[in-house]
Amino acid sequence: MEWSRFHRHKWDQATTFAWKNFSSAPVRRMFSFVTVLGRAALPEDKLKELTELTQEMKSSYSAAKICRYDPTRRRLDNGDYDYNADNDLDNDIGCIPTLSLEPHLVQLMATSRDPEELRYVWRAWRDAAGRPLRGKYTRFVELSNEAARLNGFEDAGDFWRSDYETDDFEDIIDGLWAELRPLYEQLHAYVRRKLIEKYGDTIVPPRGPIPAHLLGNMWAQTWTHILDLTVPYPGRPSVDVTNTLRRQGYSPFDMFRLSESFFISLGLEPMPSTFWQKSLLIKPTDRDVICHASAWDFCNGIDYRIKQCTQITMEDMITAHHEMGHIQYDLQYRNQPFIFRDGANPAFHEAVGDVLALSAATPSHLQEINLLANVDESFENDINFLFSMALDKIAFLPFGYLVDKWRWEVFSGEISESQYNSRWWDLRVNYQGVSAPLLRDEDDFDPGAKFHIPANVPYVRYFVSFIVQFQFHAELCKAAGHSGPLHRCNIYRSAEAGRLLRNVLSLGKSRPWPEALSVLTSGRTNQLEAGPILEYFEPLMSWLESQNKDEFIGWQENEAIVLGVVSSNASVRPFSAVIAALKSPSRRAS
Numbered sequence: 001m002e003w004s005r006f007h008r009h010k011w012d013q014a015t016t017f018a019w020k021n022f023s024s025a026p027v028r029r030m031f032s033f034v035t036v037l038g039r040a041a042l043p044e045d046k047l048k049e050l051t052e053l054t055q056e057m058k059s060s061y062s063a064a065k066i067c068r069y070d071p072t073r074r075r076l077d078n079g080d081y082d083y084n085a086d087n088d089l090d091n092d093i094g095c096i097p098t099l100s101l102e103p104h105l106v107q108l109m110a111t112s113r114d115p116e117e118l119r120y121v122w123r124a125w126r127d128a129a130g131r132p133l134r135g136k137y138t139r140f141v142e143l144s145n146e147a148a149r150l151n152g153f154e155d156a157g158d159f160w161r162s163d164y165e166t167d168d169f170e171d172i173i174d175g176l177w178a179e180l181r182p183l184y185e186q187l188h189a190y191v192r193r194k195l196i197e198k199y200g201d202t203i204v205p206p207r208g209p210i211p212a213h214l215l216g217n218m219w220a221q222t223w224t225h226i227l228d229l230t231v232p233y234p235g236r237p238s239v240d241v242t243n244t245l246r247r248q249g250y251s252p253f254d255m256f257r258l259s260e261s262f263f264i265s266l267g268l269e270p271m272p273s274t275f276w277q278k279s280l281l282i283k284p285t286d287r288d289v290i291c292h293a294s295a296w297d298f299c300n301g302i303d304y305r306i307k308q309c310t311q312i313t314m315e316d317m318i319t320a321h322h323e324m325g326h327i328q329y330d331l332q333y334r335n336q337p338f339i340f341r342d343g344a345n346p347a348f349h350e351a352v353g354d355v356l357a358l359s360a361a362t363p364s365h366l367q368e369i370n371l372l373a374n375v376d377e378s379f380e381n382d383i384n385f386l387f388s389m390a391l392d393k394i395a396f397l398p399f400g401y402l403v404d405k406w407r408w409e410v411f412s413g414e415i416s417e418s419q420y421n422s423r424w425w426d427l428r429v430n431y432q433g434v435s436a437p438l439l440r441d442e443d444d445f446d447p448g449a450k451f452h453i454p455a456n457v458p459y460v461r462y463f464v465s466f467i468v469q470f471q472f473h474a475e476l477c478k479a480a481g482h483s484g485p486l487h488r489c490n491i492y493r494s495a496e497a498g499r500l501l502r503n504v505l506s507l508g509k510s511r512p513w514p515e516a517l518s519v520l521t522s523g524r525t526n527q528l529e530a531g532p533i534l535e536y537f538e539p540l541m542s543w544l545e546s547q548n549k550d551e552f553i554g555w556q557e558n559e560a561i562v563l564g565v566v567s568s569n570a571s572v573r574p575f576s577a578v579i580a581a582l583k584s585p586s587r588r589a590s
């Protein structure tokens with residue numbers, strides 16, 4: 001009998017979703033994951049196109065290089081750097097691009113204190129890494145959305161958010177940001193004041209956004225590299241132990257051994273022997289590799305590796321803990337069924353290493369491992385420490401939030417191709433209070449100059465991780481019997497903390513993440529909460545409020561100082577300040 005289309009559809013419906021009626025919850029959970037095909041749901045030719053597109057974007061980004069800054073370079077008549085000189089072959093100014101992001105540009109953005117050089121590097125990187133991706137990205141979005149819809153999602157953003165198994169996920173993170181924004185604004189106001197003291201108020205507007213090239217990082221996402229310009233009480237032992245690491249002859253290998261010893265002290269797993277044989281911890285000189293650090297689970301219970309172009313810096317020591325946290329989580333859930341070998345949600349995976357680093361970075365622990373001379377626990381040292389932690393953990397929050405806010409709006413169509421860059425800068429000014437140091441237009445593609453956009457790696461996981469890692473820290477400190485301020489807690493060698501952490505991590509993705517949180521908090525809560533991170537930074541918040549009492553808190557967009565050539569098709573709505581800057585002869589603008 002020829003089945004009618006109706007009957008065939010009914011059969012499909014019945015068999016396709018029969019698993020939804022299985023009695024076993026874990027089996028239903030497994031089916032709910034394994035039935036999501038992701039990209040593989042695309043027709044062969046489109047899957048091939050999407051895969052090639054992703055590979056092209058990733059290798060284009062990883063191979064991007066720029067020329068060295070040349071202060072003698074011909075200038076425009078207003079003194080501005082003539083970026084187009086490179087193409088001006090008749091005066092053989094052209095250059096060979098030799099500087100790559102890691103380690104050269106990361107180092108330059110962290111250590112240069114020349115605004116002109118910083119502005120050059122900031123723009124040259126975006127010209128080399130972001131601009132070439134713009135056309136590819138639009139096609140990438142189309143194909144990603146098509147794949148998402150074939151999996152039953154609205155668009156790729158909807159698909160990505162489903163990892164959190166939470167209907168009102170966007171409302172939840174909006175609410176968390178609202179609770180944390182006041183602390184961010186206090187830090188922002190204090191740092192802006194210090195940057196005005198360093199660079200003057202013709203570059204840094206007292207009531208406006210901070211120009212993004214002055215914050216020590218290519219994306220202004222963490223500000224730890226301008227600690228020297230902003231530290232509250234200078235002249236005290238620096239909590240940045242980079243120089244001590246170098247003086248003591250630390251190798252990249254030693255830094256990873258140091259991180260491993262912290263995990264072992266909690267009774268967690270050592271790295272498997274193959275880890276030490278097969279990881280790539282030093283940038284090779286004979287070939288180009290994707291230097292962006294990464295941790296790999298080869299899904300056979302034996303082979304786990306980290307790839308990191310490790311520099312001997314405190315930042316890379318913290319990153320070593322971060323990457324090893326991924327491996328530790330992989331090890332803790334390796335006995336779960338394959339489909340459950342993942343983080344309870346992506347933020348949990350990002351939090352593990354950072355939780356241990358919260359203890360490892362404390363002055364008392366750094367003393368214990370001879371990386372810091374004996375530091376008294378004076379109020380000033382406390383504030384210096386909390387401030388350096390805030391330059392990492394608080395400064396990051398709005399950036400961690402806005403990257404996927406932008407991407408979700410691109411996937412949903414709220415941001416069209418003609419608005420990519422102006423909407424990116426709207427979000428950067430509104431949430432982060434940073435501005436482009438020179439005018440941007442829609443030939444630029446600044447989001448593309450950040451690894452996770454061409455690499456198609458979701459980003460809100462880091463925003464959530466920076467909050468949930470303090471919930472972990474608070475609970476592990478309780479288990480370790482810590483008393484006193486949360487920021488002084490060090491769980492080193494606590495078997496109780498290790499046991500609690502193991503109980504959470506070994507679940508993998510076998511249970512919805514609120515249940516994992518409930519295990520962590522012994523039932524006190526199963527929700528994301530800003531309480532612990534606010535408790536941790538409470539002493540700093542009070543101190544900042546007292547320091548900032550005459551300061552303008554927040555920023556006005558039209559106060560932004562944006563210099564640079566107003567390019568022919570400046571489709572970006574130039575901030576009114578640009579018009580002001582272009583009119584008033586006092587400010588150097590062309």
Ligand SMILES: CC(=O)N[C@@H](CC(=O)O)C(=O)NC[C@H](CC1(C(=O)N[C@@H](Cc2ccc(O)cc2)C(=O)O)CCCC1)C(=O)O
Nearest residue numbers: 221222292293294295296297319322323326349350354462
């Ligand atoms: C096979 C695979 O891909 N594995 C995943 C891990 C897994 O899923 O198992 C993986 O290795 N992802 C790489 C990524 C690397 C880093 C990163 O991208 N960090 C963000 C945000 C941030 C910033 C400051 C900070 O302190 C912590 C995070 C950035 O740099 O902007 C760069 C150095 C730090 C972490 C990572 O480890 O998360």
Ligand SMILES: [Zn+2]
Nearest residue numbers: 322326349350
């Ligand atoms: Zn990570």
